[in-house]
Amino acid sequence: MTESFVNIRSSQVRWLILLTYLLGLIIDSMVLLNSSLQILPPMTLLAVLYWSGHFLDRTYFIGAFSLGVLTDALYQTTLGAHALLYCVILFMMIRNRLQFRTYPSWQQAFIIGLYLLIYQALNTLFFNPVLDDGTFVPYWSMPAAGILIWPVLSGILNKLTQNTP
Secondary structure, eight states: OGGGGSSOOGGGGHHHHHHHHHHHHHHHHHHHHOGGGTTSOOHHHHHHHHHHHHOOSOOOHHHHHHHHHHHHHHHTOOTTHHHHHHHHHHHHHHHTHHHHHHSOHHHHHHHHHHHHHHHHHHHHHHHOOOOOHHHHHHHHTHHHHHHHHHHHHHHHHHHHHHTOO
16 A cells, blocks of 8 residues: 555645645535534544655644644634644654554554544643533544544545556
């Protein structure tokens, strides 16, 4: 699986990286507008984790920080809080990304689920959301949804990356 990424640099797929960031922000805004989609993980964070895990020539901290600030503006939270969360999760990913690349997609999904669980715990610590009976289960089952979404997202982006010249 990882052999196709050896000869590709992130500068060759810059347009795809920016497009996934934009689509992630669009999906995150849809989650904000529709409370029944609250189970979906932050797609911007998943995009940053994907690109940082598969390309070793960049760390993507600037992208994570920028997307975090845009997420703060989207959710109207304290400016920089999501940026800090994204950078902390990205740091944990970068520390293990060489080993992460060697795993098949289904094993990567469980690692991503662990990162999303840490993100959700830090999110609870920072923002202290009021979780009623109807929102408690979707809020804490978001990492499980991330486990299910990761292989699909990873497969699509792998195909798109392999097709670039």
